[in-house]
Amino acid sequence: MIDFKNVVKTYPNGTVALKGISLHIDDGEFVFIVGHSGAGKTTLTKLLLGEEKPTSGHLIVGDYDLSRIPGYRVPHYRRELGVVFQDFRLLPNKTVFENVAFAxxxxxxxxxxxRRRVPAILNTVNLADKNGSFPDEISGGEQQRVALARALANNPKVIIADEPTGNIDPQMSLEIMNLLMKINKLGKTVIVVTHERELVNYYKQRVIMIKDGVIVEDKVGGTYE
Amino acid sequence: MRRYNPFYFILEALKSLKRNGVMTFASVAVLMSCLVVIGGFSLLVYNIDVNLENFGVMNKIEVFSNFDAGAGELEALERDIRALDNVEEVTHTTKAERLAAIKKDYDAYEDITDEENPLSDSFEVTYKDNKKVPELEMQLKQLNGVRKLTNRYDLAKKIENFKNTVMMIFLWFLIILFVVSLFIIVNTIKLALSSRKREIEIMRYVGASKWFITLPFIIEGVLIGAVSAVISFFIVKGAYSVVTRQMGDMTQVITTVNISPYNTLILLGFLGIGILTGIIGSLISIAKHLNT
Structure with missing residues (x-):
């Protein structure tokens, strides 16, 4: 369960990135967070990752109150998350297997x-045959699948994908999205932050639209115009 | 149950030291110079102290009586000396005792009998305040029955001054070297951090604890410190034995201390300072360049 209660985030330079966000996401939901760049998506993601703290309001994820979490607890909190980034962030000198094992x-x-779990996860993301390859030997879509496998490695409750399809071609994007849907079916909460209209509209899931630091739309089966 | 492989940390530290070999070398070289200076400086000061003590010149004036002074005069003289302000202690040595001491040291004087004794009685005066020595000397000279004084205070003062100058120079040298060592270690660790930037980022996102992320870098600092300490120890030991041998050949006046009994102490001291410097350097670097 993820609960934003009137969350405001003001950066030290005075920029107000979030102007009072209230939002509830249940366990096992699939949610798109959409909006133009500068709308506040990145800040929202950073709050969820425990990289930033709300300036005011409450943010609760599972058993953790992120508005008042002490620094030493943050690593424990992050073990409940799996994160996927636009640029994959794989270790180039480690094989696919080692990248997942590393986490x-x-x-x-x-x-x-x-040794037991990594092959199983690689199987989930359809990469069982690539476990000895290095990241630069596989395609962008495959690299993102490795990143997804790594996000799943520690069996987190929530997967946060920050523009997961931003760096890969449309064909592969569908594959990644299908995988995220599959992971969602396995019971995990999936949050996809994106600004890719076609994908959002295609999957017809809950869509939360942010504009200028506030939620302007929150609709199940919504679209993104 | 979470288990961490201790070799992981050491291995990561070693890999990183190897990867940034030039910086590792620079760190060790500078920290080593720092330790060698500390060692050399401490041994020099220690030797000066031991020699000063051997001379017995720290705060003593020797007063010699007239040659023909009788027992009563000598007693009166001792009383007069004791009555002076700046006097802490007086030790009376009779001329017979002095002759015996000389005979013991020098075979050539063995034949001299007590009747032929060319010496006079002496009083070793220990004073309290060495700033008032000139006054004390004046007072002693004016006492009845005093033939002459020897005060090696000036020599002691010269040696003291020399020691203080040496200390100051070395201290400044040391501070500069220490700052340079820290600076270089900080940069070595910074380099190590930046070459593992991607790895650290991923570790943070998957929830590796802070100590797990930072430990390899602290171990890197410890290794730099320990290696520097061990090398410095052998350099100081070697240099000291060469120098003392040469000094021994040059002069019999100066005593050099045998440091072998202190080997463990010196090595532990070096290890302590070296490792501490390494850890401080790592921590500064981590605090500056790793935001977890």
Whole structure:
């Protein structure tokens, strides 16, 4: 469960990025967050990732109150999230397998469990045959699938995808979106931040539109014009 | 149950040290110079102190009586000396005792009998305040039965001054070297951080704890410190034995201290300073360049 209550975010330079956002996302929902650049999507994402704290208002994700979370708790909170970025952010000197394993290793997962779980996740994202490849040996769409596998590695409750299709061709974009839908069906909350109209309109899910730091529309099966 | 492989941290640190080899070398070289200066400086001061003590010149004036002074005069003289303001302690040595001491040290004087004793009695005067030594000397000279004084205060003062100058120069040198070491270590770790920037970013997003992310960099600092310390120890040991051998050949007046019993202490001291500097450097770098 994700709960924004009148969340305001003002940056030190005076920019008011969010002007009182209230929003509720249930467990297992699939949500598009849309809006033009500068609308406040990035700030919203940063708040969800625990990178920034609200200036006022409350933000609660699961058991964590992000408006008052102490710094040392942030890593624990992030283990409940899986994040996918526009630019994939894979480690170029590690293989597909190692990239996924890395996310598990750095949170102290035993090696035995890593060896068992990574192939299963790679299978979920249809990459079982690429586990020995390096990122520059596979396509953009495949790289994003590796990133998705990595986001799933620590079995998070929520997946946040920040412009996941921004760097890949339309064909591959559909594939990534289908995978995100599949992950959603497995019971995970999926939040996709994007400004790609066609995708949003095609999937007919809940669409939250932000403009100038406020929510201007929140509709299930909504469209993005 | 979360388990972390301790070798992971050390391995990451070693990889990073190797990757930024030039900076690693610079860090070790500068920190090493710093430690060698500390070591050399401490040993020099220690040797000066030991020699000053051996001379027995720190705060003493020796007063010699007239040759023909009788027991009563000597007693009166001792009383008069004791009555002076700046006097802490007086030790009376009779001329017979002095002759015996000389005979013990120099074989050539063995034949001299007590009747032939060319010496006079002496009083070793320990004073309280070395700023008032000139006054004390005046007062002692005016006492009845005093033939002459020897005060090695001037020599002691010269040695003291030399020691203080040495200390000041080394101290400044040390501060500069220390700042340079820190600066270079900070930059070495900064380089290590930036070459693992992507990795660190991912670690943060998947929820690696802060200590897990920072530990390899702190270990890097520790390794730089430890390696510098060990190399410095051998340099100081080697240089010291060469210098003391040469000094020993040159003069018998100056005593050089054998530092072998202090080996462990010196090594531990070096390790302490080196590792601490490395850790401080890492922490500064992490605080400056790693926002978790």
């Amino acid at each position: 598990m290793r750095v949170v102290g997962t035993p090696a035995k469990k890593i």
